[in-house]
Amino acid sequence: MPNYYDLSAESSVCDSEDDAFSNESDDDGTASAEGLASDHRCILHVDVDCFYCQCEVQDRQIPKDKPFAIGQKHIIVTSNYAARAMGVKKLQSRTAAYEACPQLLIIEGSDLERYRIHARKIYQVFRAACKRVHPEIAVRRGSMDEMMADLSVAISIDGDDRVDYSNDNVYIYGANGRESIALTEDQTGVCSKIVQEFQVRSLGPSEWSCSERLQRASHIALQIRREILQSTGFTTTMGVSVNPLLAKIASGLKKPATVNVLFPWRSQSLLASMPLRMIPGVGRTTVKALQHCLEKNAVSSQPNFWTCQDLLSVPKQDIVSCLEQVPLFKHSCEVQADIILQKCIGVDHSQIQDDEGGAPKALSVENSFRRGTLVRKDVLCAELEELYRRLSRLLHERREWSHSSRLAYPTTIKLTLRTVDEKLASKKRRPFVTRSKQSSFDGLAFMQLRDSAQQVAFLKRAALPLLHAFELKSDVIDITRASIATTGFQDLSARPKDSPTYFTQPCQSNMSTFIEQTEHGKSRSPRDALNGASTKMSIHEQASMFHNNKIDPSILSQLPPDVISELRQVKPKKRQRIDDYFKRL
DNA sequence: TGGGGTCCT
DNA sequence: AGGACCC
Numbered sequence: 370m371p372n373y374y375d376l377s378a379e380s381s382v383c384d385s386e387d388d389a390f391s392n393e394s395d396d397d398g399t400a401s402a403e404g405l406a407s408d409h410r411c412i413l414h415v416d417v418d419c420f421y422c423q424c425e426v427q428d429r430q431i432p433k434d435k436p437f438a439i440g441q442k443h444i445i446v447t448s449n450y451a452a453r454a455m456g457v458k459k460l461q462s463r464t465a466a467y468e469a470c471p472q473l474l475i476i477e478g479s480d481l482e483r484y485r486i487h488a489r490k491i492y493q494v495f496r497a498a499c500k501r502v503h504p505e506i507a508v509r510r511g512s513m514d515e516m517m518a519d520l521s522v523a524i525s526i527d528g529d530d531r532v533d534y535s536n537d538n539v540y541i542y543g544a545n546g547r548e549s550i551a552l553t554e555d556q557t558g559v560c561s562k563i564v565q566e567f568q569v570r571s572l573g574p575s576e577w578s579c580s581e582r583l584q585r586a587s588h589i590a591l592q593i594r595r596e597i598l599q600s601t602g603f604t605t606t607m608g609v610s611v612n613p614l615l616a617k618i619a620s621g622l623k624k625p626a627t628v629n630v631l632f633p634w635r636s637q638s639l640l641a642s643m644p645l646r647m648i649p650g651v652g653r654t655t656v657k658a659l660q661h662c663l664e665k666n667a668v669s670s671q672p673n674f675w676t677c678q679d680l681l682s683v684p685k686q687d688i689v690s691c692l693e694q695v696p697l698f699k700h701s702c703e704v705q706a707d708i709i710l711q712k713c714i715g716v717d718h719s720q721i722q723d724d725e726g727g728a729p730k731a732l733s734v735e736n737s738f739r740r741g742t743l744v745r746k747d748v749l750c751a752e753l754e755e756l757y758r759r760l761s762r763l764l765h766e767r768r769e770w771s772h773s774s775r776l777a778y779p780t781t782i783k784l785t786l787r788t789v790d791e792k793l794a795s796k797k798r799r800p801f802v803t804r805s806k807q808s809s810f811d812g813l814a815f816m817q818l819r820d821s822a823q824q825v826a827f828l829k830r831a832a833l834p835l836l837h838a839f840e841l842k843s844d845v846i847d848i849t850r851a852s853i854a855t856t857g858f859q860d861l862s863a864r865p866k867d868s869p870t871y872f873t874q875p876c877q878s879n880m881s882t883f884i885e886q887t888e889h890g891k892s893r894s895p896r897d898a899l900n901g902a903s904t905k906m907s908i909h910e911q912a913s914m915f916h917n918n919k920i921d922p923s924i925l926s927q928l929p930p931d932v933i934s935e936l937r938q939v940k941p942k943k944r945q946r947i948d949d950y951f952k953r954l
Numbered sequence: 955t956g957g958g959g960t961c962c963t
Numbered sequence: 964a965g966g967a968c969c970c
Contacts, residue, residue: 442955442957443955443956447970461955480957481957481958485958511960511970512960512970513958513959513970515970649968649969650967651968652968653968695967697963697965698967729959730961731958731959733959734958735958737955783964799955803965803966804964805964852957852958
């Protein structure tokens with residue numbers, strides 16, 4: 370049973386800007402409201418409504434109104450709206466789900482292949498639709514059921530298209546009038562409901578133009594949504610706002626099959642009352658670390674219902690010291706604190722990087738086992754056989770994403786095992802240790818194999834040495850998860866568009882000519898310099914290496930002056946922020 | 955709690 | 964190689 374809280378009781382805390390944002394640590398003194406007003410982007414976030422369920426409705430003609438769920442192992446991972454209405458939850462045990470809904474139909478969903486195929490189609494339709502609106506719109510795939518686009522380039526300054534929302538499911542948050550907003554349940558099971566009567570007031574000039582732009586963006590969103598529905602049969606929910614954070618939050622405000630426009634001036638009160646955990650990028654570990662300082666400062670909410678508002682009322686130094694306890698944030702806790710605080714007031718400067726087609730950067734297959742059921746090595750080897758088969762299929766499937774399919778092969782393979790650590794068994798609820806081993810992988814040779822038995826054998830020859838490297842001599846290995854991953858796809862190592870031309874046209878490049886020469890002479894190639902191997906590097910490998918700034922300084926100094934200066938002109942990639950989650954999309 | 959993914963250190 | 968985060 371969900372916990373509800375009502376923000377109307379607390380709405381007064383949102384009204385006083387001084388009080389609410391006294392904590393704002395903005396470096397250049399920009400006020401929070403300024404931060405919001407200065408973001409002139411129009412970002413679109415798309416969520417496919419209960420994606421797996423829609424797949425099953427299409428693939429197996431399941432009646433939509435019959436409650437059903439998707440099961441994996443002993444849990445259900447998602448369910449349709451009819452089942453949710455009966456109290457079926459995400460990541461619930463099958464037993465609990467049946468208790469909530471005895472007539473529930475559970476469909477086995479451990480094999481993701483059909484879902485991946487639907488997802489690819491949806492993304493490709495979405496991408497094409499965006500590019501047709503304007504070729505320079507940056508488009509990015511998030512997960513199988515999430516996508517984002519930066520529509521800013523398509524919104525003209527003085528455009529005058531009248532927007533007609535008749536019959537369309539469009540919700541505008543921050544416009545005058547009455548609103549009823551239900552936030553969807555988050556991963557912790559916290560469910561919040563916000564009912565708020567919004568004050569009627571008129572918009573200032575800058576708000577007015579923002580409002581115009583976002584409404585035009587929502588008009589584009591509607592067209593794209595219709596296109597997705599017509600071409601794929603899937604319904605989607607969209608969020609439109611001024612940055613990726615707010616666009617994503619917007620798409621969660623009302624589901625399914627809607628377009629949600631969130632004006633930035635409305636986002637502050639919305640976020641203030643939202644549980645901290647619902648902020649994208651603020652996960653379990655972070656909230657746990659922050660709990661100390663929230664308690665210490667005795668903020669208003671009940672424990673476990675910390676809101677953004679609560680965090681904003683904590684002195685920043687306290688937040689920083691809390692974050693020091695997260696190992697990953699150890700050396701960047703000040704930056705992390707700023708990033709989280711910014712998010713709490715709806716500010717997010719992250720950019721949407723176009724993914725140039727969306728081909729996955731890593732492919733992995735995994736299988737999990739109940740504790741104590743996989744304790745012998747030979748059984749593990751047998752289980753790995755199935756993973757080889759699945760990985761083989763995945764690798765061939767991925768060629769459908771690639772714009773250059775002969776480069777659609779990986780160069781690295783990794784075996785990961787999760788075991789039970791007896792030392793942790795008494796202390797933690799999930800006393801697991803995850804370890805991995807990786808090596809290079811001749812994906813090109815693999816992809817050229819025609820026979821599936823040979824493909825499996827090839828993967829096995831690559832994976833068994835990794836298994837051996839674990840040195841599992843003890844008989845008490847208690848494996849709870851095994852996975853095999855491939856990465857380093859060659860069709861992704863190609864340079865961004867603004868790179869020097871010789872990266873895109875290797876044959877005519879100064880660089881490749883130079884490397885040819887040094888290789889024929891006594892000088893060594895970069896690859897040789899880096900790891901002492903004598904294998905010749907392909908031009909794509911070279912491009913990848915230089916692009917990643919991994920070139921050995923001694924090699925760099927040997928390059929011709931014009932090449933060096935051109936390399937220097939390539940701007941070093943701005944360091945990505947840890948919670949810059951939309952770059953991951 | 956599953957079967958995937960992304961990015962950062 | 965490992966960890967935090969996402970769906």
